[in-house]
Amino acid sequence: MKKKKKRLSLMRKRMFAGYLFILPWLVGFLVFYIRSIFQTVQFSFSEMSMDAINGGYTLTPIGWENFRYAFLEHGSFKQTLTSSVMNMLVDVPLITFFSLFMAMILNKKFPGRAIVRAIFFLPVILASGAVVDAIAMGEMMMQGGVSGQMQEMEASASSAIAFDIDYLISMFMNLGLPAKLLDYITSAVGRINDIISMSGVQIVLFIAALQSIPSSLYEVAKIEGATGYETFWKITFPMVMPHIITNVVYTIVDSFEQSEILKLADTTTFDMWNYGLGSVFSLVSTIVTCIILVVVVGFIQKRTFYYN
């Protein structure tokens, strides 16, 4: 009896400790996010009119009107949403496997590894915020010698890739591979540039994951005489599985952040000042992304091995 009571109190203690651990985030979420979610929902159900003279705004509730307009009358919302979701679904497996593959190569010991890893991390550094703005602004203004050089480089790069694709397609067509699969692969090859620059984060995450695998497991496998193939499927793959989930989550979110649908929502809200419609766009696309996340993560999680 006494023992039972003690165990209960330990569980309670751990429960409170759990809340204590997540407390900072919980406060932050309640203060910053709940309000904005509430506000977005409120905007999407009302029409906003700006008061140009005194500042501020007034909201008139109009029910589902914004949703009706978005789904039934708006010119490009549905198409953009579908294409964004399709892009997301196409990108996720490509990027995940590419980055796992690269991480495994980079995890080996070879001379100059530090530099190569730094190079692979460059896209992450280059692809954010002010630098991208500056580069985009620069490209807009470019003309003359330097611009000619850049365009030439781009043109030669893209023509080289185009040549490869034609060659590959004809080669594999002759082998009799299904056209759909071929399309997928060739489009992946054609977008290799995008894929590389989108997998910087994933590669780093996978390297960290690969390094968290106890080396004793590999030693045992080696002693037992496992081949490289077996080692990969029996040790490496199950051990990085939890991190595949992290990567898939990141890839989906990243693809969502760069998607056309979010750009549409952004321009509708901040360029056309249609807060109601913009809120509907971002609300719907966020919900769709969350659903995709839940389904995909749930699917992988079922097949995931956790150490415990």
Place this chain on the structure above:
Amino acid sequence: MSMKKGRIKKAFQDPYQRMLLGNDIKKFALTILQIAIIVGVCYVILSPVIGMVVNSISGDKDAYNPMVFIFPQYPTLERYKLVMLRMDYWPTITKNVLYVLTLTLIQVLVCSMVGYGFARFEFPFKKLLFGLVVVMIVIPTYTIKLPLYVTFRNFDPLSIITAIKGGPINLMGTPWPMYIMSLLGCGVRSGLYIYIFNQFFRGLPKEIEEAAFVDGAGMWYTYFNIMLKNASPAVITVTVFSLVWQFNDSFFSNLFLVSPDIVISKKISTLASVIANEDKILNVTLQELYLHAGIILVLLPIILIYLLLQRYFIEGVERSGIVG
């Protein structure tokens, strides 16, 4: 040479030697393939960077010379000198790095704590709350623009500030909003870091904690001295991401009007116009060259920090090997 020849000859006679030779060839082919892949991918990544470096050192005459490719005819460091002067480089970069390092430290501590809480403790509504972390990752940042602005423009948590100073204070233009956001686990991509830590802690064996508990370690001691050290690959990863994203963040620094004296990337966006005004360089092509020099100067510290942290990546292996 003769020895090698002898070995090959021997290899064809002896089946065991033949197998060894086959392995050697296979290994060699794999190495070549790997080198080819690494070099190819590196080229794709580096080509725009090389273009930028070339632009930043080419002279005025090179800018209009279509014959110039990769190697400028009149290389100059003039661009770097001027850009360093106009961006007030050294003081700004020092302040910026300090600012980013502080935020990173806060982020790593807070996010690992929250991630650990979610990974190892059972409490009511855990699943729902973790779902909210995912919502936080997904939610487009611009939807929280307005509430954030209002909160920090008239900053008055629980009316404490009103009680002391007699009214809400304006935190715009100071780095404080960013510190507060990071402390409350809502900084730049905090949700993602929480997620990464959560996955990492879940992947660690529970026996470590049980052993610590049996030895009489408290929960906080276990977390700080045992779990955080075991999760060092995750700590390094999050540190790197946090540094880079914080350094490059333009959304929050624009929203909170953080001074360009602490956030150097803000100076990049105004660099072209500053140079046009101060130095009367009105030619856009030349401005472009200065801009590229500026971008390289801004990115350099981050790349250096990454190279430094690289070593700890490797250290992480040995440690996790012992623990497992």
